[in-house]
Amino acid sequence: MKVLVTVTESAEVADDFAIDDDGIDERHVTYDLNEWDDYAVEAGVQLVEAGVADEAVAVTVGPERSEETIRKALAKGVDRAVRIWDDALAEQALLDVSTKARLLAAVAEEEDPDVVLGGVQASDDGFGATGVALAERLGYEWAAVVSELDVDAEGGEANVHRELEGGLHERLTVDLPAVFTIQTGINEPRYASLRGIRQAQSKEIETKTPADLGVSDVTSRLELRELFVPDAESEAEYLEGDAEEQAAQLADVLRDAGVVAE
Amino acid sequence: MSAGDVLAVAEHRQGDLRDVSLELVSAGSALAGAEGGRLHVAVVSGDVDAYADELSVQGVDAIHTVAAGEEFNHDVYVAAVSALVDHLEPTHLLVPNTVDGMDYAPALAESLDRPIVTDAVEVDTDDDGLVVHREMYGSKVETTVAVDDGPFVVTIRPGEFSRAGGSSDPDVVAHDVDVDLDALGSTVEGYEAVETGDVDITEADFLISIGRGIDEEENLELVQDLAEATGGTVSASRPIVDNGWLDRGRQVGQSGKTVTPTVYLAIGISGAVQHVAGMKNADTIIAINTDPNAPIFDVADYGIVGDLFDVVPALIEQFD
Numbered sequence: 001m002k003v004l005v006t007v008t009e010s011a012e013v014a015d016d017f018a019i020d021d022d023g024i025d026e027r028h029v030t031y032d033l034n035e036w037d038d039y040a041v042e043a044g045v046q047l048v049e050a051g052v053a054d055e056a057v058a059v060t061v062g063p064e065r066s067e068e069t070i071r072k073a074l075a076k077g078v079d080r081a082v083r084i085w086d087d088a089l090a091e092q093a094l095l096d097v098s099t100k101a102r103l104l105a106a107v108a109e110e111e112d113p114d115v116v117l118g119g120v121q122a123s124d125d126g127f128g129a130t131g132v133a134l135a136e137r138l139g140y141e142w143a144a145v146v147s148e149l150d151v152d153a154e155g156g157e158a159n160v161h162r163e164l165e166g167g168l169h170e171r172l173t174v175d176l177p178a179v180f181t182i183q184t185g186i187n188e189p190r191y192a193s194l195r196g197i198r199q200a201q202s203k204e205i206e207t208k209t210p211a212d213l214g215v216s217d218v219t220s221r222l223e224l225r226e227l228f229v230p231d232a233e234s235e236a237e238y239l240e241g242d243a244e245e246q247a248a249q250l251a252d253v254l255r256d257a258g259v260v261a262e
Numbered sequence: 263m264s265a266g267d268v269l270a271v272a273e274h275r276q277g278d279l280r281d282v283s284l285e286l287v288s289a290g291s292a293l294a295g296a297e298g299g300r301l302h303v304a305v306v307s308g309d310v311d312a313y314a315d316e317l318s319v320q321g322v323d324a325i326h327t328v329a330a331g332e333e334f335n336h337d338v339y340v341a342a343v344s345a346l347v348d349h350l351e352p353t354h355l356l357v358p359n360t361v362d363g364m365d366y367a368p369a370l371a372e373s374l375d376r377p378i379v380t381d382a383v384e385v386d387t388d389d390d391g392l393v394v395h396r397e398m399y400g401s402k403v404e405t406t407v408a409v410d411d412g413p414f415v416v417t418i419r420p421g422e423f424s425r426a427g428g429s430s431d432p433d434v435v436a437h438d439v440d441v442d443l444d445a446l447g448s449t450v451e452g453y454e455a456v457e458t459g460d461v462d463i464t465e466a467d468f469l470i471s472i473g474r475g476i477d478e479e480e481n482l483e484l485v486q487d488l489a490e491a492t493g494g495t496v497s498a499s500r501p502i503v504d505n506g507w508l509d510r511g512r513q514v515g516q517s518g519k520t521v522t523p524t525v526y527l528a529i530g531i532s533g534a535v536q537h538v539a540g541m542k543n544a545d546t547i548i549a550i551n552t553d554p555n556a557p558i559f560d561v562a563d564y565g566i567v568g569d570l571f572d573v574v575p576a577l578i579e580q581f582d
Contacts, residue, residue, distance in 0.1 A: 013399045015553040024403070094407065097368060097378050120364070125398050127380050128359075129368035136369035141447035142336070144365035163517055164275070164361045167456040167510070174448040181364075185504035221377040223408040225393070229555075230404040236549070236565035246566045247576030250548065253564055257546055259468035259525045260492045260581065 001153045003053045004111050005044040005078060006104055006118035006130065007060050009069035010034035019227050023093075033069045036119025040182040042189040043149055044117050045077035052153050053115065055079050059107045061100055063090060067205055074200035075192035082107050086209040086218075094125070094224040099215075101133035106213035108138055114153065116179040120145050128181075135179035142179040143172060147186050151176070266299025269326075269352040271343055272317055273362060274308050275334065276453070279316045282358040282418070287426035289385055289418050290356050291321030296387055300324065302350055303432075306342045307331045310436075320428035326350070327434065330441045336366040337446045343370055345439045352413065354392070359417035361517075371415040378415040379407050383422045392416070400534055401557040421539055456518075459511030466495035469523045471514055471541070473499040475530015475551065475570055479507045484574055485529065491581040497521065499537045515540040530570050533558025550574075 009031045017028035033041070047053040058073045058081040060066055070081045084103050089095065108116060116135070121128035135142035147169065148161035153176070162170040163183050174180075192200070210218050239249040254260045270290040272283035287303065294301040300323040305313045310327035317325055328342040343366075347355060355374075357367040359381045371378035383404075384395035392409045394416055463469060470492070472485050482496075489496050496512065503513040514521055516536040526544035531537060533549070533556055541547070542561050549562040550570050559565045566573055 011399070013402055015555060017402070019403070098372060098375075101368075101372060123400065126396075128364050129371075129378055129380050132365060132368035133372045133378070136340075136372040142365075142369070143448060145361045161454070162361065162365070164453075165516055166520065167513075167518055168275075169454045169456065171451040171454060172448050173451060178447075184500065188506065221410050222379065223410065225406040225408050227398075227403050227405050229402070230397070232555075233560040234562065234565070236559050236562040238565045238567065243568055243572035243576045246568055246573055247580055250564070250566065250573070250577055251580035253546070253548065254468070254492065254525060254527075257468075257525045259494070259523075 001053045001115070002111060002113040003044040003047050003056045004108055004113035004116045005037070005040050005056060005058045005073065006116065006134070007037040007041060007058050007070065007073050008034045008122050009060070009062050009066040010122050011124040019229065023227055031065065031069065033072045034119050034122045036121055036123070036182060036184055038189040039184050039186050040117040040119050041073045041076055041078060042187045043182055046187065047115065047151060048077065052151050057081065057111055057113070059084070059104060061085065061089065061095070061103055070205055071200045072192060074203045075196040076190055077196065080204045080206070082206045082208060084208050084210065084213065086211070088218050089210065092218060092220045094220055094222045095218070096220045096222045097127060097129045097133050099218050099220065100130050101137045102215050103210060103213060104130070104134050105137040106215060107208070108134070114177045115151060115158070116140065116177070117182055118179070120181045120183050131179050131181035138179070140177045140179050141175045143174050144181045145183050146180045147183045149180060149182070149186065265353060266294060266297030267302065267350065267352040268294040268299060268354040268356060269302045269304055269346060269350055270356040271339075271358070272303055272305045272313060273358045273360060274305070274313055277308065279313050280358070280360070281425060282360060282420040283317065284319065284425035284427070285420065285423040286356050286358060286418055287317070287319060287321055288423040290354070291426065293354050293385060293387065297353070299353065302326060302352060304328070304343055304346050306339055307333065307335070314434045318430050318432055319426045320430050321426050322430055322432045324433045324435060327436050328439050329436065330439060331443055333450055334362045335446060335448070335450060336369065337448070338441050338443070339366040340370050340373060341441045342439045344373060346437065347374055349437070355413065355415045357415060357417045359419045363417050367415055367417050374415070376414045377409050378417070379409060380417040381419050382416050383419050385416060397535070400532060402555065419535070456510045459509040461495060461511065463495060463497045463512055463514065464519050464521050466497075466521070466523050468492065468494040468525045468527070469497045469514070469521060469544075470494040470527050470529065471497040471499065471531060472502055472529050473531030474501045476502065479505070482507060484571070488574055488578050491578050494527070499531045499534070528558050528562070529574065531558055532556045533561065
């Protein structure tokens with residue numbers, strides 16, 4: 001049995017970022033493995049370590065820069081990776097969900113996994129839709145926002161918890177093959193070991209273009225029009241001064257509210 | 263295509279209509295009104311007639327019920343809503359951006375071959391079509407996204423639109439949709455509530471809540487000292503609980519507890535929307551954060567821009 005893990009690099013903007021005509025100034029942006037995908041990678045590697053799966057393969061849609069992110073997944077134990085990119089993809093300001101799903105589905109069809117794992121959402125665009133769209137395109141079953149995952153490969157099913165709102169979990173059984181979107185906190189993502197980092201250097205990252213995958217048109221149906229810093233809605237009274245002065249004023253606020261024992 | 267028509271899909275759980283359903287009615291009736299269309303509401307599974315009564319509020323033109331199964335199942339929802347879309351041909355399809363919405367809206371969009379835009383905080387139309395406002399980078403940036411040509415699917419962030427009220431007398435139409443409930447690929451076995459643990463944070467008068475800014479598990483001691491000095495109760499945002507530094511019962515937010523203490527002191531919490539959903543109704547909110555642009559300050563009554571590792575020790579001294 002094979003596990004396919006969809007990963008993405010996620011952009012993080014610094015506290016003092018600036019927006020110009022071309023979007024966010026790149027100098028204020030850093031890239032890392034998407035937080036949610038880190039948990040999906042861990043879940044995939046654990047399935048291999050437990051002997052449930054034979055191989056974990058990662059797939060990403062991203063530029064050459066994102067190989068650094070993919071290496072992190074490889075260093076944590078993913079066996080090999082596929083990266084999808086070309087110039088036409090680079091021109092899309094906001095790739096639509098359906099295009100991502102078509103590209104990932106083409107790789108999934110080549111790899112034929114029983115379990116596909118990905119993060120619930122990317123921390124930068126927060127779309128949270130790719131995994132379920134991918135499942136629909138593949139004709140796989142799925143569950144979104146999974147906080148517990150127990151794969152019974154022989155039985156051809158998985159017992160999962162979906163994390164609903166307000167501390168409620170839904171228990172369900174899902175037939176395989178299936179896509180699961182993984183919620184943070186489902187496991188404790190490992191740090192890559194030095195040995196893992198060394199091994200990752202020699203693991204294969206295969207590059208494919210949309211054309212290689214039989215996807216001819218990647219033009220997004222979505223247009224990213226504007227980026228702006230939302231109007232500050234803050235009506236907060238700011239407590240000024242050094243830390244001691246701020247603490248003294250804060251202590252007064254707490255005393256006035258009557259919540260501290262004297 | 264029925265130009266300008268909107269179909270909004272209601273949500274319910276364990277016998278209760280969820281508030282977001284009425285928020286979708288507000289969003290949907292504004293959209294329909296702007297384009298001279300009608301607002302249709304779909305309600306799928308459970309006691310659909312009771313839900314239809316509750317959904318008979320101002321702005322709703324018609325309610326479409328599909329009685330199949332009791333609780334949410336994404337296969338049933340995809341089949342039922344697809345059938346209604348074929349029948350009604352609405353331009354706009356609105357779904358809640360909830361955990362259940364995330365579990366079926368993308369599949370629905372894919373099977374209908376409609377583009378999807380998720381987590382909208384505002385929806386407008388202009389000459390070219392739909393314009394959706396949504397946030398990126400943990401609410402630091404707002405974007406507008408235009409959808410080239412309709413029709414499409416939009417998921418609506420809970421808590422951003424007012425709940426529709428009043429009463430109306432819409433047409434209620436029952437639909438038979440052919441769903442084989444025995445052939446579903448996933449089966450819900452039941453629900454479980456996360457255990458509260460030793461402390462019920464919803465009962466606390468003064469919550470001292472910590473987030474990512476605390477950096478290391480051993481720094482929790484600092485906050486526990488503050489709790490001891492002031493008689494406050496320690497709670498946390500999601501990352502602290504995900505790391506296993508505090509138990510799940512201490513988590514404030516959409517997937518944790520909703521709290522309304524007299525004072526909520528947020529320390530090193532940026533204020534992601536999922537967190538704010540669980541604490542915005544506290545009487546007094548105080549935030550300590552190094553980032554002056556952190557969204558937590560938008561809901562705070564008092565703000566301290568500063569390093570928690572300087573401010574918290576100084577605050578403890580105030581109560582020694």
